[in-house]
Every structure is written in C-alpha cells, then in structure tokens.
Amino acid sequence: MADRAGRSVDGGVRQDGSGPEPGVAAGEGASGRRRLVPWKPRGRLTPHQLKRRRLATRGALAVCLLCVGTVGYSVGEALTYPGDDSTAARLAGWAREHELGPVVDKLENLQYELDPPQVGGSLPSAALARMKATAPAVPISHRGVPLRAPMRPLVAPGLPGEGVWRALSVAHGEPVVQGTYVRPDGDHTSYQAAIAWISGKKARFELHPGVREPGGSFDVPPTIPEGSRTGLLATWNGGFKVTDGGSRGGFYLHGETAGELRDGAASEVFYKDGSIKIGQWGRDVRMTRDVIGVRQCLELMVDNGQVVPDIDVDSKWGATDQSRMFVERSGVGVTAQGDVVMVVGQALTARTLAEVMRQAGAVRAMPLDMNRAWPSFMSYDGAKNPASPEPTNILDFENPPERYYNQATRDFVAVYAK
Structure with missing residues (x-):
C-alpha cells in the first residue's frame, strides 16, 4: 500500500516513488529493520511501532529533563558558592568553565561598544x-622607609596630590606600604589609577589559592582566617584563570601544581624566606628548593625597564580586541631594588597599564586580572585591633574591602610585616 507521494505506508520506497524497493519488505528500510516514522498517524502504526514510539518519546523527555536538571544544578551551584562574587561575575565564570568563553567575550565587547568610557571630564569629587x-x-618615622619622591603625573597639569605618595600601611612606625593616584592618559581624565609600593625588605609575601580558582586541595586556606591577621599589611588579586588555560601558565604551591608551569610565562615567585620575585619563568626565575609558590599569567608587560615592543598585540593580553579597551585592569611589578609595585585602574588598556607600572619604577612587570569583578588592592590598619586590622580598598571595585577575610573564589597574595 502506498500514499499519494508513492511512498510505501510501512517505509520501503522505490527509486521512482511508485512502490516498495525490490528486496525490501513493506515496513522495512535498507537495513532490513522496521523504521519508526514519527510523522505517521497513530492509527497507521502497528502495536510494535506504537510501543517503540512511546519508549523513544519517554527517552527524549528523560534526556531533556536530565540536561535541564544538570544545567540548573550547575548554575545554581555557581550562584551559591562561598565568597563575595556578584551574580554577573558568577554567571560569567560559569559560562567560561563550560566552554562559553567566546560568548562572554562577545557580550563584554558589545557592552563596551554600547557604554564606552567617558572621554574628557574631571574626576568625581570623592x-x-x-x-x-x-x-x-x-x-x-621615615628613617628606615622614607616616603618615595613624588611621581611625575602622566597628564599635565597635575592635580593636587596627583603622584604624591602617602602611607597606606604602617609597620613598626614606618610606611612599609605606600600609595598614590594618577590619571593614566590625557583622554580619559575622569578616571584614575591607583599605585601601591611595598618595601621588599620590610615585608613578606604569601600566595593563597582560591576555592574555585585554582581549586584543589592546597594546604593553604583560601582566606585569611582569624588568628592569622596580625601584621597583615596588604592583599592583591590573582591573574587570569589557570583552570581554563586563560593564564597560559600554571599555579604551584607547597608541592602541588594546577595547570602547567610554562617557560616564558610572566611569574610571581614566592620563597621560603617570605620574599617575592617577578620575572620570566625559565630566564629570570625558575624552580629551586627555596620556591614555595608560583603564579603565572600571560607574559611580561615591562621588561628591562621598558614596555615590551608587542604590547599592542591583542591576542597577548585578552580575547579579541580587549587589549585596547579602556577597562578595569591590574598588574604587578618589581623595582631594581626588589620592591613591589602594584597597579589597579578604572580605565586602562594593556599599554597604559604597562606604562603606569614602568613610570612607578617597575623594571619587570606582568598583568593580573581585569574587568570590574576581579582587580583589588587592600591595605590594612591594625591601630585599633592588631589581631584583625581594618581593610581599605585603594580603589572601589566590585568586591568589598573584607574580600579576603571571607573565602576567596580566586587566588590572591597576602603581605605581612617582617
């Protein structure tokens, strides 16, 4: 029996559409099996075909429910994990963890196009x-650690206090952590970058993992818990994610590694004596018995006291054209004397971030994380309560000053007085 198009009711079709193909029984396909044709009316299906349809439908529904349930659980877990991350940051992180990074990048690019940073204008009153x-x-006391000489403003004429260093955190009466503010370029004058300087001789540096980045089972907590805060002077954020390959490098702490330490990668390296070095892995720094921590992220932005020649190559510093976007960024460097310079800014490109770090005295410097959710630098004042010093954001980003008193989702650096 055939329908009006010449198809066999049970599935076999002649080449000319006039009836069943030779050698193929009615209701069988070329494989010799009965084919279930979903668009057939129920009344024209055999009991066996009806049973198969019910099983196929139930199976499809089960798969759909499983997928929806799995995604819902996964997103729900991302929205409720410990920490101070915003909903937008959690969803973006979930998307990147599930190979949707290009989608997030396109959305960030679109948001930038719709709401670019203001050109011109003055700094807000605050x-x-x-x-x-x-x-x-x-x-x-300035005997052991004098205040640094004022930094030449990058925009002329300078504003009152621009480039002038002030004490952020004091240890033994000395300004071990100092900071200043500058406008990073002459076009975006309603934004500022903050620069912190830390004495390499008077401070010790510790690397901490995050709960989710890099995750794992490190023996260092993803927070600065009560009982471990005495002498705390500063904290700053980590870099691009290690677990999805975004950092193009690895994370090492107390013998455990996440990702892979890569030769050529820009690296923060932490030593048993509490010191820190910043340089190119395999050239300036390498694995030795004294190394207890390594945090890699992309490549050096400042090398030998100069901004690297390929600083404008987009693919090196972020997805698509994000390297040239004026967005929130952070970076860290080391001076010729071994002191540390850390920069966070509200509207920086890869080039302007590198230039600010160089102007602040860095001879080698590297990028850290970017976008509003991740950059941060906190200084700590233990005058009122040495066991739990009061944190202050050097610039206001998305996370509160107490960010690292809670469980941190991403790795960070803590600085203590020696």
Whole structure:
C-alpha cells in the first residue's frame, strides 16, 4: 500500500516513488529493520511501532529533563558558592568553565561598544578628595622607609596630590606600604589609577589559592582566617584563570601544581624566606628548593625597564580586541631594588597599564586580572585591633574591602610585616 507521494505506508520506497524497493519488505528500510516514522498517524502504526514510539518519546523527555536538571544544578551551584562574587561575575565564570568563553567575550565587547568610557571630564569629587589626602593620620618615622619622591603625573597639569605618595600601611612606625593616584592618559581624565609600593625588605609575601580558582586541595586556606591577621599589611588579586588555560601558565604551591608551569610565562615567585620575585619563568626565575609558590599569567608587560615592543598585540593580553579597551585592569611589578609595585585602574588598556607600572619604577612587570569583578588592592590598619586590622580598598571595585577575610573564589597574595 502506498500514499499519494508513492511512498510505501510501512517505509520501503522505490527509486521512482511508485512502490516498495525490490528486496525490501513493506515496513522495512535498507537495513532490513522496521523504521519508526514519527510523522505517521497513530492509527497507521502497528502495536510494535506504537510501543517503540512511546519508549523513544519517554527517552527524549528523560534526556531533556536530565540536561535541564544538570544545567540548573550547575548554575545554581555557581550562584551559591562561598565568597563575595556578584551574580554577573558568577554567571560569567560559569559560562567560561563550560566552554562559553567566546560568548562572554562577545557580550563584554558589545557592552563596551554600547557604554564606552567617558572621554574628557574631571574626576568625581570623592576621587579628587582621595587624591588630595596625602597627610598621614598618625606620626610616621621615615628613617628606615622614607616616603618615595613624588611621581611625575602622566597628564599635565597635575592635580593636587596627583603622584604624591602617602602611607597606606604602617609597620613598626614606618610606611612599609605606600600609595598614590594618577590619571593614566590625557583622554580619559575622569578616571584614575591607583599605585601601591611595598618595601621588599620590610615585608613578606604569601600566595593563597582560591576555592574555585585554582581549586584543589592546597594546604593553604583560601582566606585569611582569624588568628592569622596580625601584621597583615596588604592583599592583591590573582591573574587570569589557570583552570581554563586563560593564564597560559600554571599555579604551584607547597608541592602541588594546577595547570602547567610554562617557560616564558610572566611569574610571581614566592620563597621560603617570605620574599617575592617577578620575572620570566625559565630566564629570570625558575624552580629551586627555596620556591614555595608560583603564579603565572600571560607574559611580561615591562621588561628591562621598558614596555615590551608587542604590547599592542591583542591576542597577548585578552580575547579579541580587549587589549585596547579602556577597562578595569591590574598588574604587578618589581623595582631594581626588589620592591613591589602594584597597579589597579578604572580605565586602562594593556599599554597604559604597562606604562603606569614602568613610570612607578617597575623594571619587570606582568598583568593580573581585569574587568570590574576581579582587580583589588587592600591595605590594612591594625591601630585599633592588631589581631584583625581594618581593610581599605585603594580603589572601589566590585568586591568589598573584607574580600579576603571571607573565602576567596580566586587566588590572591597576602603581605605581612617582617
């Protein structure tokens, strides 16, 4: 029996459409099996075919429910894990963990196109007040650690307090952590970058993992817990994610490694004596018995005291054209004297970030994380409660000052007085 198109009711079709193909029984395909044709009316199906349809439908529904349930559980877990991350940051992180990074990049690019940073204009009043506040709140000794000479503003004429260093954290009466503010370029004058300087001789540095990045079972906590805060001077954020390959490098701490330490990668290296070095892995720094931690991220932005020649190559510093976007960024470097310079900014390109770090004295410097959710630098004041010093954001980003007193989702660096 055939329908009006010449098809066999049970599935066999002649080449000319006139009836069943030779050698193929009615209701069988070329494989010799009965074929279930979903568009057939129920009344024209055999009991066996009806049973198979019910099983196929139930199977498809089960798969769909499983997928929806799995995705829902996964997203729900991302929205409720410990830490201070915003909903937007959690969803973006979930997407990148599930190979949707290109989608997130396109959305970030679109958002940038729709709402680019303002050109021209003046700093907000709160930012101006912060820039002017250079006088110390308490008497400070400058014998061992003098305040740094003012940094030449990158935009002329300079504003009151611009480039002038002030004490951020004090240890033994000395300004071991100092900071200043500058406008990073002459076009985006309503934004500022903050620069922190830390004495390499008076401080010790510790690397901490995050709960989710890099995750794992490290013996160092993903927080600065009560009982471990005395002498705390500063904290800063980690870099691009290691677990999805975004950092193009690895993370090492106390014998355990996440990702893979890569030759040529820009690296923060932490030593048993509490010191830190920043350089190119395999050239300036390498694995030795004294190394207890390594955090790699992309490549050096400043090398031998100069901004690297390929600083404008987009593919080196972020997805698509993000290297040239004026967005929130962070980076860290080391001076010729072994002191540390850390920069966070509200509207920086890869080039302007590198230039600010170089102007601040870095001879080698590397990028850290970017976008509003991740950069941060906190200083700590233990005058009122040495066991739990009060944290202050050097610039206001998405996370609160207490970010690292809670469980951190991403790795970070903690700085203590020696």
